[in-house]
Amino acid sequence: MSHFYVVVEKLKDWQPYFPSPDVITFDDYLHRVPESAKKRVRVINLCRDYRYLKTGYYCSLLAEARNHHVLPSVATINNLKTKSLSSVQLEDTSKPLLNLTAGLPGEIKVIKSWFGKTLDKSYAKLTQMVFEKFPSPLLEISLEFKQQWVIKQVKPLALKALSTPEEQESFAKAFENFSLQMWRKPKARKQYRYDMAILTNPDDPLPPSDPEALALFVKAANSLGIGTEFITKKDYMRLAEYDALFIRETTSVDDHTYKFAKKAEAEGLVVIDDPTSILRCTNKIYLADLLNTHKVPTPKTVILNQPSEARLRQLESEIPYPIVLKIPDGSFSRGVVKAENFAELQASAKQLLSESALLLAQEYMYTDYDWRIGVFNHKPLFASRYYMVKDHWQIYNHETGEAVSGGFDTLPTYEAPKKVIDVALKATKLIGDGFYGVDLKQSGDRVVVIEVNDNPSIDSEVEDMFLGEQLYVEIMKEILRRLELQGK
Structure with missing residues (x-):
């Protein structure tokens, strides 16, 4: 279980807001007996001054030393006071600034925000974006007009800077929405x-x-x-x-x-x-190269980077028709086309390369179904067969505007061919110890990996057809x- 603290310099700083035993002073936090290492502790640091060696700085520093999750972190405090670092982090905030009404040359605007919220809704997208860049409870954003509005400075604010009833009420609502756990009643x-x-x-x-x-x-x-x-x-x-x-x-x-x-x-x-699994699985270029390097069987695969006639003629000499083209980050059969001849190859390659710098060109293997082996921490959990849509070559058909899928069945993993399971495990071992769905095709004795999916589908009465509720228990x-x- 977790605990939650709001740390203020003086209890009177919290006087305009709903009282709570979770609101404590910095002195209380400093001398508090450390909680069990197994308890997750969250801290909202609302001390008055975050400057180096001041109380607010020490509050976040102590929180991190105690393995507490604190807002703002020491890194955020340091980034806010280092102009070069803050400028880098604000580089992609120009879009919400472009929508603001133009000002006079040199004009300055100052906006107060709390947990990404502010009173003036015209600045809502900006304050939310800045909060995500610098997660700090209270921020002051200074804008200057130079042909367009630019961010001049971002700095933390003290709680007492909220001087009007409207600001205080908005802060209270934002705080409550930001951290519902603080106000949650035990019986809830x-x-x-x-x-x-x-x-x-x-x-x-x-x-x-x-x-x-x-x-x-x-x-x-x-x-x-x-x-x-x-x-x-x-x-x-x-x-x-x-x-x-x-x-x-x-x-x-x-x-x-x-x-x-x-x-x-x-x-x-x-x-x-985990992010590494997402990175490795969602890009088919990376995955194809990884599997090839480690000699995991896949269909014949070529990476294509330009649709010139010479390159496509070379491709058709390497892979027989039909040739399957895939964009690197497609999912659920999207961004995948089949070319039956050179004209279709040329048209499809040109279209897809306008969306992505690289494509996968792959040997087409017809099978009635694709295997999907669910694997978590190197352990196979389920074995499903997804059948092709009637009169279509994929398990999903997007041509009607809605995704239409074929049939399926799910077997105990011990009834799936051993080679299918072994190849699936060999592939996932290269990715990590996460939760994966390995798509494979089997033709006679040949078993190849089509792709490895992070975050695989688990739908009721599909992947759980054999294990039932036990599948969910095993994952948990x-x-x-x-x-x-x-x-x-």
């Missing part, structure tokens, strides 16, 4: 040994788990003493409240899922799937094992 939920966030996207058209499967994950986690809460991308700054992060939405290196995994790992959480048992190892 059962006490668990650990807290796990499950990252989902309600708008994901092809989520890795349906609502029934998510409910079974929660049931399994709770039975093992792991409390759960569903979060979305807006909860990025709340990650330190949890002991584990379980990602159940489609992952990509260039969106928030990878950012969540990186932050969770930095905060010391158990993360499934491994997360629990990792949590307990961290507590030692």
Whole structure:
């Protein structure tokens, strides 16, 4: 379980807000008996002065020495006072600035923000972005107009800088939303040994788990003493409240899922799937080269970087038609086309290379189904067969605008061909010890890896057809094992 402290210089600093025993002075925090190493402690540092060797600085320094998760961190405090570092971190904040009403040359605007919120909604996107760059409870952002608005300075604020009732009320609401655990009544939920966030996207058209499967994950986690809460991308700054992060939405290196995994790992959480696995699995170029280097069997594969006629003629001499072209970061059969002849190859390569600097060109292997072997920490958990869509060459067909999938069946892993299991395990060993779904094709004695997926699909009455609820328990048992190892 975790505990939560709000550290202030003097208790009177908190006087305008809802009283709580979790609000303590720096002196109390300094002399407090250290909690058990197994207890996760979160600290919101609201001391008056974060300058070097001042109380606020020491509060964050002590928190980190005690292995407490503190906001702001010492790194954030140092970044805010180092102009060169803060400038680098603010390089990609220009977009919300472009939408602001133009000012006069040299004009200065000063915005106060709290947990990424502010009173003036026209600055909402800017303050949220700055907060994500510099996670600090209270910030002052100074803007200067030079042909367009630019950020002149970002610095931390003291709680007493919120002088109006409107600012204080907005801060209180933002604080409550930012850290609901502080105000949660003991009777609101059962006490668990650990807290796990499950990252989902309600708008994901092809989520890795349906609502029934998510409910079974929660049931399994709770039975093992792991409390759960569903979060979305807006909860990025709340990650330190949890002991584990379980990602159940489609992952990509260039969106928030990878950012969540990186932050969770930095905060010391158990993360499934970890950022290294996401990085290695979501890019088919990396994966193809990795498997080839370590002699894991795959279809004949060539990396294509330009659609010139000479290069494509060379390609067709290396791989017989039909040739499959894939963009590096496609998922659920998206960004994958089959070329039956040179004209189709040329057109498809030109189109796909306009989206990506590199493509995979791959030998086409027709099979009635693809194997999917689920693996967690080098242990096979399930063996599913996904059948091709009728009159289509893939297990998903996106041509109608909606994803149509073929049939499936799921077997106990001991009934899957031994070679299929062995090749799947050989592939995942190169990635890590996370949770993976290995797609393979089998033609006679030949077994090849098509791809390794982080964050594989687990849907009710599909991948769990053989193990049932025990599949969810096995996954949660491994997360629990990792949590307990961290507590030692």
